[in-house]
Amino acid sequence: SDVYETSTGSWSFYKVNQAAAQPDFSASALVSSAGDYINRFEKGLVEDYFLKRAADFANAAASDFGSAAASQSLTVKSTSSFPLNYGGALDLGYFSLFNTLDTSNSPELNGADRNEAFLLAVFSLGSGELSKPLVLNDNVLVLRVSEIRSAEESTLGLIEAYYPSVLQESLSRDLASGIMKSPKLKDNFLDTFLRVFASAN
Helix, strand or coil, rough: CEECCCCCEEEEECCCCCCCCCCCCCHHHHHHHHHHHHHHCCCHHHHHHHHHHHHHHHHHHHCCHHHHHCCCCCCCCCCCCCCCCCCHEEEECCCCCCCCCCCCHHHHCCCHHHHHHHHHHHCCCCCCCECCEEECCCCEECCCCCCCCCCCCCHHHHHHHHHHHHHHHHHHHHHHHHHCCCCCCCCCHHHHHHHHHHCCC
C-alpha cells in the first residue's frame, strides 16, 4: 500500500498476505467480537433497535399487557408501591420516612430512584396507563401503573414530625457547601493551628 501517517504521528504501510475471504457469520467468535464492538462503539444503534421494538410492544400492550408480553417472550415484572422520593431525599440515614423502590427482584430498576427521566415518566402516568419506552441503565422499559395509592396516615405523621429537621439539615449542608466553595474563602487553618499550638508548646 501507500505509506500513511497514523494518528500518533508515525508512518505505516500495509501488505496483503492472502486473498480476502467472506467471514463465517455462524462462528461464535465472530458473533462475539461483532457484539463487543457494537456494544462499545455503536451502543446508540442497539438502543434505537430496542426502542423501536419496545414502541411496537407498547402499541400491542395497550389492550392486554400480559398477552402482548407473552407473545414476544418478554418478562413482566412488578414492584410494590413506592413514593416520589428523588435520591432518597427524605431518608434520615437510620431510617426512611418513605418506603423505597425495592429492586431486589428487578435489578433492571437499580438507580431508578435517582433517575429524573424515569421518575418523571412514572409519576406522570395515571392508573393503568403505559409509558413510552425509556432507557434505564442497559435496559429498555415499558412501564404500566397498576395502582395509585395514597400514603398511610402513619407515614404522613412521620413526615410531619421529621420533615422540618430534614429540611433544616439540607439547608445547613447547602449553606456550608456554598461557604466552603466560595472563592472568597481563604483556608488559614493549618497556618493558624501551627502558630497557636507551636507557640503554646
